[in-house]
Amino acid sequence: MTFLSLFFIFSRKFEYSIKNGYNLSKDTFTNSRSKRGLCMNNDTKIKEVMGKAIAEAKKTMNDNVGGPFGAAIIDKEGKIVSVSSNSVLRDHDPTAHAEINAIRAAGEKLGTHDLSGCTLVTTAYPCPMCLGAIIWSNINHVIYGCRPKDAEAIGFRDDFIYRFIKDDHPDKKILAIDEAFREQCLILFKEYQEKEKTLY
């Protein structure tokens, strides 16, 4: 069997696992990771990192700091850069999800907004806000525990927000979005386009 055939089989298996939300076998994991050249060599490492995320979430959840969500970021070498949890209630900050907190902490620690090559391990599938943050940060691998419907079952709106985006904002009572003064804002964009700047 050629390398290409093997690659194809694993790709299909991997895609199927993701699409159907199944737990991935150790083999599939190892293969999918090595395909992306990531750092973690075995499930023990992922288990250790997920354990830290769970422990952090448990601690802050029991102190009423926020919901039951934890996240950790690992760099290319497998070194833990940040471990955070949800702190929405304590910080009066609706954006303070575990993933956002972990990204902000990692950015601060590494001194860059660019977390290319890092992996984010999180106790639950990221909500659209966190998924957006992950892509903006250039993290290209996420390992999650619970599914959006699991979060919905304990009262969180992750899945609802995904449906809201996919269905093109069907409910104007939830959020009405109006356009105004586009011309004035385009002047700002034009000024940006013409200036010397750091693109990101």
Place this chain on the structure above:
Amino acid sequence: MTFLSLFFIFSRKFEYSIKNGYNLSKDTFTNSRSKRGLCMNNDTKIKEVMGKAIAEAKKTMNDNVGGPFGAAIIDKEGKIVSVSSNSVLRDHDPTAHAEINAIRAAGEKLGTHDLSGCTLVTTAYPCPMCLGAIIWSNINHVIYGCRPKDAEAIGFRDDFIYRFIKDDHPDKKILAIDEAFREQCLILFKEYQEKEKTLY
């Protein structure tokens, strides 16, 4: 013509304007706002708030603090709660978009994660990260200037991330998402479900 017919006509006109990304006329604006019981009585107020968002964006953009994006949050009475701009570069924080910064500042100022009744005015259509943050914060009205394709035209990935979410993560090179240790994370969720807590 009955009030109901008028309401219907304006609703249709308003929906059409949003769907097609057109600039809304003053009449439509006033009507859509009054329908939602929002605070701003005329376009002059919106223009003033958008002006502040643009000015803030211009200042930080020229200092290389971040991209050309500004946002302001207004409370039920039309009082400005926060004015912020993008500070991704300065803060080494990929989540520091204008809208996220404005929400965080408003939460801190008002001492709550719940910004119900507030309106967010922003120089550009919120990216999925910011849209998620807006829904989590319970803000139910957004007024934006530039469109996602305008942001794309000057090098930003807002529109790309929308397509990525809507197409169910087609490109695994951008972001691969694996599930692992769901059972362990579900234990955390169960513990949360059973404890006394502040739901949000």
